[in-house]
Amino acid sequence: MLVICLLLPASSLRAQLTNPLIPIPVEMVTGKGAFPISRETAIAADAALHGEAALLREQLTAVTGYPLPLVSARNTGKAIRMQLNTSNEAALGKEGYRLNITPAGVIIRANTPAGIFYGVQSLLQLLPPAIEKRQLMQQALTLPAVSVTDYPRFGWRGLMLDDSRHFFSKSFVKKYIDQMAKYKFNVFHWHLTDDPGWRLAIQKYPQLTEIGAWRVPRTGRWGTYSGPVPGERATDGGFYSAEDIREVVQYAAARHVTIVPEIDVPGHSGALIAAFPEVSCKHEHHPTYPGSSEGPGDNVLCAGEEKSFVLLDSILGEVASLFPGTYLHIGGDEVDKSFWKQCPKCQRRMKQEGLKDEHELQSYFIKRVSRIVERYGKKLIGWDEILEGGLAPGAAVMSWRGPEGGIAAGKAGHAVVMTPLQFCYLDYLQTDWHIEQIGGNHLTLTDTYRFEPVPEEVDPAYILGGQGNLWTEFIASPGRAEYMTWPRAFALAEVLWSPKKERVLPDFLSRVEKHFVRLSDAGVNYAPAIYDPQVRTEKNATGAVNLVLFTEAPDLELYYTFEGVRPDRYALKYTGTPVAIPAGASDVKVVTYRNGKQMGRVLSINIKELH
Template sequence: MGAPSVPADSLVPRPAEISTGAYDGLVLTPSTRIDADHAARGAELWLRTELGAATGLPLPRGDGQTAQIRLSVDRGAGLGSEGYRLIVDGEGALVVGHDPAGVFYGAQTLRQLLPPAAYRRAPLEPDGRWTLPSVRITDRPRFGWRGCMLDVGRHFMPKHDVLRFVDLLALHKLNVLHLHLTEDQGWRLEIKRYPRLTEVGAWRTESQVGAGSPAAFDGRPHGGFYTQDDIREIVAYAAARHITVVPEIDVPGHSQAAIAAYPELGEGEPVGVARHWGIIDNVLNVTDTTLEFYRNVFDEVLDLFPSTYICVGGDECPKEQWRRSQTAQRRIREEGLADEEELQSWFVRHFDGYLAERGRRLLGWDEILEGGLAPGATVMSWRGTEGGVAAARAGHDVVMCPTDTSYLDYRQSGDDGEPVPVGTVLTTEDVYAAEPVPAELSEQEARRVLGAQVNVWTEHMDTPRAVDYMVFPRLAAFAEAVWSPGRREYGGFLPRLEEHLRRLDALGVEYRPLSGPLPWQSRPGVAGRPR
């Protein structure tokens, strides 16, 4: 490219240590080679593919002697898990990682050192000049869990868009994609033993538009699901980018789509797949048959997802049907439970034991604290930080994602042009400033905080374009909060973010401009639910 190289201080997230070298940098040419040891071959393939597409350069493999870009794993380099060192000097560019993930993150940083056109799929100038500036960077993440929850239950996201989303997470050095696969409004995962889960449960007759009262509907059928081969592809694609896909099968609430497909799972009359948003009264019954049904479902889930963590939801489970249910009341008596809250805890503990027997760990929203926490459970603290504090003090691991700092469906300003405004205002600066570790935890208790995630609930995001608008640039701010150590100042982040937006432009991400929504990004006449 004719444009100058990007300054080293424009990186997002900010590296732990960075200094500018005294050399002219490395010019990439048709003779530039990339070499890697065996453990770093995945990052080598990724880097060659991405840079080759953008620059038009062949970037062939080196022979260990002539390569100008070298990638390697060295666990003795003192870098720590997922850490890396990147050196660009007169001899070339060297990326050393503690592990393959560290090498991959170093390669991501190397790409950021080039102009934004390095993120395009074809070269803009056939004979352009590409220069890596001379730098020395040593870096590692602050947290081991740097995640994003994507809700494909409310609005289905086609597979190719999920793969694109994975690439965007990887660009920001995030390493967990929490995939919310089942909801009242749709079941998105093929289960071969129970085909009606997708034949019936993956489709609804129409969708609520906005959050007005009375509810308005669009009159358009909506649906979709991932085949098991689709999931294998998504999981493998993410793993190649060092992202773990954590599946969520929500029980015992948020289950109306499953009940629509198999009415015997429910407590009331047969129902259809839900078409409106909000907390819905229909819940699973607590019979042995239902427990067996979901064990069979999870058997297939575990075959598809190698993740240690399996999310069972456990949130927003109304208890009214159980209060009226003879079956539920009998179960309470037989198990010696105090009430319906303990009944939900009993239900969740059943699957905690099931997962533990198979070497996995149960993950659930903080409602699983109510009625007693399952022994092996990890808690996602979303209703503020209180659940995370309680779980950590009880000796349980925690992922922090409180609504007021982590819910990317919340409106981004008080402007009238914000599309379908819900919740409180959550700006990019708010996300950036949020501290994942609650201040009231002791040093020992704080070690229970695995990290944090942001949550993308899609009731009001009915297209990938809408997801882009709500997620970016707030995801970039979150990425720095969970990756970078030390004090954060938004004033120092903002110039780097503005440069980073040029990368998102090159990728075609339709983010919300910092100045506010563009006219076509608003939704005139669609009511929200601001607070």
């Protein structure tokens, strides 16, 4: 971190530190003075921008207490103006904007309503964080004079929510989308089906939600629960009606967020098979998987059974009609091919079609689904396993097991969305396991910020963008879903929107701290992991193990104890020199402070784990 600071010319660092925006814009020049928002300020916009103007008006009215008049773009009074370019400005593309604030007025210009919307989001981030409370503010609002030119690096800037492992209410999903849009994300990937729950009502097959949306209630750690007992009622779960979906789609569209629905097949289909056992290879009746230790059982659709495709045709037809976006995600990941190996129907299909192994059977399955998807006017996207055995032309790949799938897909001429788990899995721990005590892998904010979506081996033209994936095995509540999303989604927002050369970690971290206030004021939970103490070991010249203490956020004091007591700012202070572990110490406990205030949580590690 320090090294990066030193390498930068001081002037450029200073200039950036004054920029409060996340994601950082392509260019922002600070002007003189400010534009005061008052009762005389109007919002002037063409009819085509009515939605964008209304959202801004609603937000400002909540904090000023007076409604700003909406007037026509021709009105010449003091105003926040929104103007669509009459001739396309190529540099701005489909989502870019120019925001000009002077004491005389505010103008947002763009080629499209989406660009105007993003200009508005930047404008709102120039106002005090307290506007996020949406309550009357005593303080008058002023916008600092700036000139911003901005456009995204990628067209696919996504977050995925796994709604199957745990069900989230419609109002939470809307809040999640609203929060995404403030940071210029434009794709909400909705993982609607999996073994533990089918969340979308399908008119033709009500059993899918009557059975598949509900499982027996269990609490504790996912994957360790007991299975259903015979006769036990499945009361835990929920689903969205077609009406709910239309409402969420419309809500997202108003915020320029496209929803990509995922129907995960042929694996991860346990909830579908709970409703229709006849489309599995084993035809076993089993209830919807509740996260028990014995696993989901036969959760793979039979590729030799015609009814699998008949069912999927109707399901995908309804899904296509509910979601107006281009892409339909069909999963395709982690198919347990042992079921196909032992299934006479699957084996017969392989013989008939001349398929040499189960990978080619998977390819056969995905190609058939891809034809269905295309018939409904959509493009298919799936997890990187869909490449195995060959992929239909025109299908897009979401690379999750690392960048390799994306590289292979890009080289084969497929469009790619990069979501490698090393950078993009938001269910991974943000801080030391000893603090969270749940979950496994580790992915700090800094790790996420280092994500580079374009691998060197691939023509960048094939990389649509990237996204963060929030799997919810260990996320049972809305508050926890937000906690795991933020602030790492700040890092992804910036990776996916901002020019690579504008990404500077210390500057980003300083902006993240300011945006924590905005999250708090918006009532959005976040992880304070950047303030948590971290520890690593190093051996000194004599081979003894020393402890190095550090944090992600700068300017924190670290205090530690070896005698088992909870540390505070009167404990031993870490000076930057690695600390020798005293003989007889049983554990080390570390805490962080800034200006006399505790900032991070207490890290406590048994010394035995550090040798």
